[in-house]
Amino acid sequence: MLTFESFTGINNVLPEHRMSGKDLVQAQNVDIGLTGEIMRRGGYAEVSALCHKNVHEAPGFILATCGSALTAIHPDGARHIIHPAMGPERVWYCDLPDGRTTYTNGLIHGVTDGLIGMDRSVPAPASLGATDDSFGALHPGQYRYHLTHVRLADRLEGQAVSSEPIEIAMGGMRLDGLPVLEGHAINVYLSGKDGEGAYLAGVATGGSFEYTGTNAALVLPCRTLGAQAFPVGTITAFWRGRVLVAQGEVLWASRPSAPHLADWRDFKPLGAAITAIQPVDDGVYVGTTQDLIFLSGTTWDGLGFVPTRRGPVVLGSGVAAPGDRIKLGDGTGAGTAMLCIAGGEIVAGFAGGQTTSLTSNRYRTTAAEVCAAFREVGGIPQYLAVPQ
Structure with a gap:
């Protein structure tokens, strides 16, 4: 059995001959404790023999594509077909404050309460009569x-x-x-x-x-005059009453409290394909194929463009995380934070646009696309990124 008196982590940057006995090049099926101890990762039990992809834990139910059907799976085992033909493409989700979840694959999009799926937007009348x-x-x-x-x-x-x-x-x-x-x-x-x-x-x-x-x-005004249907995009996030969505290089925002509508002016070009959208307390981190951008502010019109120069962000790597569980300097952060893979390193972003690399000079990845999540297991914060 391999034992360490002191373990400092995985290091795939230094040549092996320069490493000490405190480093590992790789580690499989293990968890790392808060004081550096190595433990065998817990096992799992098979719930279904069917192939489930695009798994998302929504409030009160789980969404996944089983075959080509988007399916909601409830704690009691009940299953509801939300969309019968989502196809093989990756599905992106966004949880809304009212308990519903939006879904999109870039072509088909909708919203569900876990029982039925409905179109994301209401179409405009086809004629005026x-x-x-x-x-x-x-x-x-x-x-x-x-x-x-x-x-x-x-x-x-x-x-x-x-x-x-x-x-x-x-x-x-x-x-x-x-x-x-x-x-x-x-x-x-x-x-x-x-x-x-x-x-x-x-x-x-x-x-x-x-x-x-x-x-x-004639006194009740039309609230949707001048609006357009919310654009069909991919990566989606909820921020201060609006839904944000990536459409290639463009970031769109819905109308406040109206996630099915947008205004023609509510878009921001980012200059490169968007790969992540993660709001924090006073802004939004947007990953692109060129850099990690911090859009600073608390109103859509007032967002300021602040490049972090952390490098290209891996598609699907952005996740929300509690700031007090993420290392920042000699302590931890606060508020809502985010994690992503930028410039090949795992990077944390905090309020105010402050970023830090958690794996600088120790670990780099060449992954081009991942499915990522943040979780805590036995009090241990973990960032998971599975290559796609």
Whole structure:
């Protein structure tokens, strides 16, 4: 049995002839204790003989792709098919504060509560229908009308489509040929006279709608006017009421408290393909194929671009971690921290953009893509990164 009086860790940087008896080139199936002791890693028990990929521990259930189906697995063993055909690509997840989890593979995206899967966004109406005159109490003049789909299952409202100005001469407006979408109603909004604003005129559940009310009754504004559906991307994270998503070299943010919508201006080009997104208390760390970037600030519009010069970040290596469990100088950090592989080393990032390498001059990896996680086993903090 191999024993160490004092163990300083794994070292694959120095030549072996320069190492002391305190180093190992590699170690398999072992855990390292808080004082450097080496212990046999605990075993495991097989739960299922089926192949499960893209495993994610969501609040109250586990998500995984089994074959091509995205499946939710509950503690009592119950299984629910969330999406029947996610395909073989990697799936990225984001846990929302309301207990739901978003999922995306860059082509298909949605959201689930562990029981059913729903589209991430509500589509815009495919057409505006046709207008006709009607008698009513509106002031004669030019108006615009706007349509949105509302999903009946959760009352989620999608982006609006808007008409050109129409002339209302007899005080009313009738719409025919409205785009009917199964499982959705249509909210109809009408502007004030001369086309300003968009206010709820009523709800259509079929292909026709008629408004004969007054201008004074138009008071509830359209909240989704000018929005667009949330972009389909890959790496996803939740930050200060917004959902962030990577789309190639571009970082997008959802509207606050509306993870299914985005505004056309709410994107930030990073200059290189995004490989990690990890928020901390006062900013967001974004890994790219060129560098680890700290976006400093607490508001989307106020984020400042701060390069760390730690080097390229490995795809999928970014994870959140408690700062007080991560070494920083002679002590530990505080608040929310992050871990990733940057420049071949395991790097920790803290609030304020402060970073430190945990494996400098001791350990380097050449992995190009990993599936990473942070956990504690018997009080021992562990960063796991499995090459993909």
